[in-house]
Amino acid sequence: MLTAFARAFKTPDLRKKLLFTLGIIVVYRIGTNVPVPGVDYRNVQTCIDAAQANQGLFGLVNMFSGGALLQITVFALGIMPYITASIILQLLTVVIPRLEALKKEGQAGTAKITQYTRYLTIALAILQGTGLVATARSGALFQGCPVASQIVPDQSMFVTITMVITMTAGTAAVMWLGELITDRGIGNGMSMLMFISIAATFPSALWAIKEQGTLADGWIEFGTVMLVGLVMVGLVVFVEQAQRRIPVQYAKRMIGRRSYGGTSTYIPLKVNQAGVIPVIFASSLLYIPALIVQFSSSTAGWATWVTKNLADTGATAHIILYFFLIVFFAFFYVAITFNPEEVADNMKKYGGFIPGIRAGRPTAEYLSYVLNRITWPGSLYLGLISLVPTMALAGFGANQNFPFGGTSILIIVGVGLETVRQIESQLQQRNYEGFLR
Template sequence: MSKSTPKSGIPLNPLAFIRKYDELWHRMLFLLGALVVYRLGSHIPVPGMNPIRLAQFFDGSQNTFLGMFNMFSGGALERMSIMALGIMPYISASIVVQMMSAVIPSLDALKKEGESGRRILNKYTRQGTLALAFVQAVGMSAGLVAGGLTLSSGLTFMIPAVTSLVAGAMFLMWLGEQITERGIGNGISMLIFASIVSSAPGMIAGAFSQDMNLMVVLIFALLGLAVTAGIVYIERAQRRVPVNYAQKQQEGRKVYAQQQSHLPLKLNMAGVIPAIFASSLLMLPASLGQWAGSSTNPTTLQNIMQNISLILQPGSPLYLLLFGVLIIFFCYFYTALMFNPGEVAENLKRSGAYIPGIRPGQQTKRYLDFVLNRLTFIGAMYMAIICLMPMVIQTSFGVPFQLGGASLLIMVVVLMDFIAQVQAHLMTHQYHDQTLIQSK
């Protein structure tokens, strides 16, 4: 081993690192390039917008749902760029497809068919994304015209605006899929992470421009560090269910000793998906209501939608209640999709494995279901507290930015997943090198 290579096997020389980990290096470059394209696209405006009226409108919408939606779009909504819809249509379509696959037998059968079934479900998700993006683009464009935020009206604005918004949403869906396949990490999560990170500096600077008490700022900084440490601890926590393998006799009288292993069950098996799903579902009706309320002569339907947006403002009691309920629901729902106790129990039985003190088959299934329900309850309570507690504190102290618990949770979990995948690539290369050395 050369002098420039430490005991870990990772070269200290950058050029040697690039040559040794060529695949990882190309994946990281692709991820960086995709995020740069995404940030550049978020600055391309929709044709026909009035920038002065748009800036005036968003100056009074910082602490509303539009402010939160703007944060998740990385400022694309405030600039009314072609990517103003963000990846919310794709997330909403994914929610619908996953929920329908749990209740429709034909979709559930597709989910069990492996790669071919997954491709068909992805096709349904893309079609749903296109439909939702079109509906949201029409509603947003109509709200912009009604609010006097455009330079023209009628079809001369609606056709190019709707086309641009739908094309931007579909491009983001494609870009996210490409990041997942050719980059590192989950593509949609990485796009959301980039949006939140790009919006965070402006929000923090805006908070300091409000002449906040230095003690309050220090308390929030310490609270943020404590919450981050808690997220890292909980996300790494596991419940290890012991699993024993029966003795095997092969080759005449040769008996293999009983092997012991464990089944790792994460405390938060759903990851960051419940927070994203709950936020997207609450944003949709309130955002449409906000746009409808911008009209100078609102109709009865627009008045109803505006009242809904006022009731569902971040920090309101109804919002906190619905947000918490949706987080808990999606924690149980997504965990049930990710982990099937009956299937795991059947696989253990086929491989001759058993949980000590639990009989194989139905008793193993009931035991795993019992353990999973307890873990999911703890994980759901943890996620609800993380997402709601900062919002309650922000409302009480009047903090003028939306970097709440859900945003912090998304950033930390996505960053942890990114680091884990990078480490997996590094370990794969080291294992390959060790295999080559032993073969020689």
């Protein structure tokens, strides 16, 4: 591995891409520590140091922003608006015929959809920025902190609008930085920024577990967390790499005097075909009722039930509902992203067939059958991995600080594997020696 890194930095153009990516990452991390105008930074730090942040409601967004959300910085919203916009556009592509037609137009249609995603990202950033400012002004961002209501001392309309505009501009800058990495750096830009945001929260979370531990000054809890984390990383790598390869044979075709085709290939169906999207969907859906209760300040029976059973991540109802939502969204997302009938039609058009299966509808039914079979273990795996932060360290009472959560570890492993693959492929292109040196 060290030899591969040395070879990467010895290759001039690859070294330039790696250094450019590192430079963008530095700029991004600086932006996550620059406070928004109008925020009393000392009061924010007081509430954060007291460890009284409402992680139950804002933990997911705070994780994707690298801890910038609770510090109310320029990049407080992070890449969450872009992720949400991308998911919405992907879902609408199946529903709206115009978007589906754009998707089939190739590069021009993809550019149009990317432009729509940018516009939707800005709209969502304005909405989420307004909600964050309103939450910070009311003191609900840090429940129980004595200076929570003094985080935004000046609550005039001008200061509020300035804060929202600053956060929206920060989201646009994050989107631009991600696209720069994609164009001129290594890996997918948005995935890389997401990777850095999550990895940045690991040291503080691990040290918090050590500080809060009671066995051998917290070292036993710290070691247990590291051991569980390593086991989870190994399990996630194993499952993420697992795939069912369906063999495909292409018949020979005579065009003039030349024959084409006759090759053998396969369709790779991953066990976790949906990736981390079902976890994000389920988390976002469960946060909505708790946010409604928080903003409504209602004391009715339904509000009490929601606070007790849905807002509390350790409640039995929350755990069961979270698990079933992940399983449901795994099947739902696979169903809208992989169309067996379309794949079967394309195979038939180019003379491909699965050995032992007739082309056309029987091929589509066979692909659908195999996809359902492998989606079950994939969805159950996602549900179990996502429940680890809630259940793994419950005996130590440190489950809220467990850094190796389902969403974070899936993103870390997935982005890491993809980036390593890209570096390896570029190294092979530039250092291929063949049989003769």
